[in-house]
Amino acid sequence: xxxxxxxxxxxxxxxxxxxxxxxxxxxxxxxxxxxxxxxxxxxxxxxxxxxxxxxxxxxxxxxxxxxxxxxxxxxxxxxxxxxxxxxxxxxxxxxxxxxxxxxxxxxxxxxxxxxxxxxxxxxxxxxxxxxxxxxxxxxxxxxxxxxxxxxxxxxxxxxxxxxxxxxxxxxxxxxxxxxxxxxxxxxxxxxxxxxxxxxxxxxxxxxxxxxxxxxxxxxxxxxxxxxxxxxxxxxxxxxxxxxxxxxxxxxxxxxxxxxxxxxxxxxxxxxxxxxxxxxxxxxxxxxxxxxxxxxxxxxxxxxxxxxxxxxxxxxxxxxxxxxxxxxxxxxxxxxxxxxxxxxxxxxxxxxxxxxxxxxxxxxxxxxxxxxxxxxxxxxxxxxxxxxxxxxxxxxxxxxxxxxxxxxxxxxxxxxxxxxxxxxx
Amino acid sequence: xxxxxxxxxxxxxxxxxxxxxxxxxxxxxxxxxxxxxxxxxxxxxxxxxxxxxxxxxxxxxxxxxxxxxxxxxxxxxxxxxxxxxxxxxxxxxxxxxxxxxxxxxxxxxxxxxxxxxxxxxxxxxxxxxxxxxxxxxxxxxxxxxxxxxxxxxxxxxxxxxxxxxxxxxxxxxxxxxxxxxxxxxxxxxxxxxxxxxxxxxxxxxxxxxxxxxxxxxxxxxxxxxxxxxxxxxxxxxxxxxxxxxxxxxxxxxxxxxxxxxxxxxxxxxxxxxxxxxxxxxxxxxxxxxxxxxxxxxx
Numbered sequence: 001x002x003x004x005x006x007x008x009x010x011x012x013x014x015x016x017x018x019x020x021x022x023x024x025x026x027x028x029x030x031x032x033x034x035x036x037x038x039x040x041x042x043x044x045x046x047x048x049x050x051x052x053x054x055x056x057x058x059x060x061x062x063x064x065x066x067x068x069x070x071x072x073x074x075x076x077x078x079x080x081x082x083x084x085x086x087x088x089x090x091x092x093x094x095x096x097x098x099x100x101x102x103x104x105x106x107x108x109x110x111x112x113x114x115x116x117x118x119x120x121x122x123x124x125x126x127x128x129x130x131x132x133x134x135x136x137x138x139x140x141x142x143x144x145x146x147x148x149x150x151x152x153x154x155x156x157x158x159x160x161x162x163x164x165x166x167x168x169x170x171x172x173x174x175x176x177x178x179x180x181x182x183x184x185x186x187x188x189x190x191x192x193x194x195x196x197x198x199x200x201x202x203x204x205x206x207x208x209x210x211x212x213x214x215x216x217x218x219x220x221x222x223x224x225x226x227x228x229x230x231x232x233x234x235x236x237x238x239x240x241x242x243x244x245x246x247x248x249x250x251x252x253x254x255x256x257x258x259x260x261x262x263x264x265x266x267x268x269x270x271x272x273x274x275x276x277x278x279x280x281x282x283x284x285x286x287x288x289x290x291x292x293x294x295x296x297x298x299x300x301x302x303x304x305x306x307x308x309x310x311x312x313x314x315x316x317x318x319x320x321x322x323x324x325x326x327x328x329x330x331x332x333x334x335x336x337x338x339x340x341x342x343x344x345x346x347x348x349x350x351x352x353x354x355x356x357x358x359x360x361x362x363x364x365x366x367x368x369x370x371x372x373x374x375x376x377x378x379x380x381x382x383x384x385x386x387x388x389x390x391x392x393x394x395x396x397x398x399x400x401x402x403x404x405x406x407x408x409x410x411x412x413x414x415x416x417x418x419x420x421x422x423x424x
Numbered sequence: 425x426x427x428x429x430x431x432x433x434x435x436x437x438x439x440x441x442x443x444x445x446x447x448x449x450x451x452x453x454x455x456x457x458x459x460x461x462x463x464x465x466x467x468x469x470x471x472x473x474x475x476x477x478x479x480x481x482x483x484x485x486x487x488x489x490x491x492x493x494x495x496x497x498x499x500x501x502x503x504x505x506x507x508x509x510x511x512x513x514x515x516x517x518x519x520x521x522x523x524x525x526x527x528x529x530x531x532x533x534x535x536x537x538x539x540x541x542x543x544x545x546x547x548x549x550x551x552x553x554x555x556x557x558x559x560x561x562x563x564x565x566x567x568x569x570x571x572x573x574x575x576x577x578x579x580x581x582x583x584x585x586x587x588x589x590x591x592x593x594x595x596x597x598x599x600x601x602x603x604x605x606x607x608x609x610x611x612x613x614x615x616x617x618x619x620x621x622x623x624x625x626x627x628x629x630x631x632x633x634x635x636x637x638x639x640x641x642x643x644x645x646x647x648x649x650x651x652x653x654x655x656x657x658x659x660x661x662x663x664x665x666x667x668x669x670x671x672x673x674x675x676x677x678x679x680x681x682x683x684x685x686x687x688x689x690x691x692x693x694x695x696x697x698x699x700x701x702x703x704x705x706x707x708x709x710x711x712x713x714x715x716x717x718x719x720x721x722x
Binding site for chain 1: 473495507
């Protein structure tokens with residue numbers, strides 16, 4: 001087994017066996033099950049959860065209309081006539097016998113008014129439902145009072161026919177754009193997760209070896225460059241393993257959802273199966289390349305610090321970069337043709353997210369995508385070369401918090417060792 | 425043979441190692457002495473190829489040292505380091521594989537060494553659960569597991585109790601017998617005197633004394649006279665030719681310029697009373713070290 005493989009497999013095995021890995025994997029898969037089956041779960045709790053409100057109808061004619069109206073909007077909300085006095089009704093609310101009290105009346109001009117009283121007015125959706133029902137009754141009676149019939153009323157409220165068509169070749173239909181956005185969103189999310197979890201994992205690995213001083217034995221038996229890449233590939237393997245588990249878990253969860261609800265599965269609802277295969281391949285390519293880019297960055301940064309506690313200081317700027325990419329992607333969703341987004345998509349740290357967005361939202365010429373991928377690959381090589389150099393010097397250096405000065409020192413130390421690089 | 429030829433190492437404007445020349449034949453134990461910051465660790469790192477000399481050349485059997493040769497070299501760093509969360513077994517397997525060993529070779533050597541150090545029960549224990557002394561044993565095993573031709577031990581005995589020091593010393597002797605070339609550093613002079621035939625004392629990056637231990641002692645000239653008597657001996661310090669003196673519990677140790685001064689001292693105490701001890705001693709390495717380096721160390 002080559003030394004590269006030894007380092008890689010060692011990194012892989014020790015991470016896969018670690019408790020944090022097992023715990024995060026299990027929790028995430030558990031969450032996937034919960035999220036995909038949310039509707040089933042809420043049903044489980046909410047089946048007998050019928051809210052009842054008492055109505056004192058001073059108009060004497062509105063209650064039946066309200067009941068019909070509520071039946072349409074929210075079946076779980078029942079309005080019943082309350083025949084006793086208002087103070088008794090308020091007492092019933094406080095005792096919890098009814099959810100709330102609605103007093104219906106008419107103002108001077110004969111328009112229906114409603115007052116809703118409840119223990120507290122935090123149940124926004126319930127109140128909104130009542131208000132909406134009342135609004136509709138008011139509209140109807142107002143319309144009737146000026147002599148409009150049902151058809152005329154329907155004509156007023158029917159929505160306008162408004163179709164959108166894009167003339168530019170590079171634009172895609174709205175539906176396509178929505179699908180792409182979901183995919184970009186998923187990739188962005190995974191990217192963020194991956195960088196947070198695995199990026200820090202790499203930095204922690206390197207920092208642990210430095211702080212436990214095992215580094216000196218390691219670099220006396222294997223070159224820092226081999227070691228750095230062995231580690232990165234090891235962590236990439238860990239990431240792929242975890243991702244595969246998530247996908248498998250997610251698939252099972254969706255399957256389960258389909259069986260439980262008996263209706264269309266979540267995949268069909270989101271029309272995810274209509275996403276073109278080429279886009280999924282692009283997503284994978286950009287994700288993997290982006291992951292390598294950030295991993296190399298973290299390995300380099302990890303070699304600059306002496307203690308594991310300092311890893312967090314390193315994370316912050318990188319997280320800011322990813323958040324920035326996220327913000328630009330949000331902006332780019334509305335304006336995919338913007339020159340700013342196009343320019344930003346060639347900045348290597350943004351490329352994985354933004355180029356994918358552009359590939360999906362526009363019909364980009366192949367050369368643009370190719371250029372984006374080349375920029376990314378080039379940046380990975382550049383980072384790897386700089387990273388390897390800093391790593392060589394950095395691992396022998398113990399000192400203060402990471403800074404530009406430290407970075408230069410490490411490079412300088414490596415430069416002096418340049419002669420040896422030829423031996424590697 | 426390890427050859428270090430006119431090697432200098434500069435960090436910016438600071439010269440850590442300044443023109444060292446050493447030749448260490450196969451199967452020899454060589455001692456590198458020096459106070460902290462004398463340049464021992466930097467020298468070791470250059471031998472290992474972790475640092476490249478600013479000037480000069482280091483070869484092992486006429487070959488430059490690089491990652492090609494790293495399987496032939498064993499290293500016990502001064503700053504001990506193992507993975508705290510790995511078991512002894514996992515640790516040794518990983519480090520052994522990095523030195524190009526197969527699993528079965530590692531298993532065999534691990535068992536042999538753990539048995540020798542009486543540490544078999546720690547095989548599946550995490551390193552962080554071991555005592556410092558036991559961690560050191562594991563670290564030593566990691567350095568010799570792959571039967572290196574050249575073994576570099578940076579302060580191998582520091583922090584060990586006397587029993588473990590003896591255990592390690594005998595292991596070092598045995599490795600030497602098997603033909604391993606060993607370079608080790610220490611600031612414990614008695615260990616160097618006991619183990620090495622040849623040595624080099626470094627001070628501020630320079631070699632101040634180097635060569636065969638016996639010859640170094642002989643050419644040093646100055647000797648020690650140790651006297652114990654029933655009467656006060658402090659007046660002896662004023663005798664011509666006495667450089668330094670040190671009183672002990674029941675006597676005095678005088679450093680003298682030449683052997684002849686001892687005879688004068690002997691004359692001087694003869695008539696004063698009963699003398700329990702009068703001995704002319706070879707200078708200790710400690711004396712030589714202090715003299716050459718000019719600082720008191722331990």
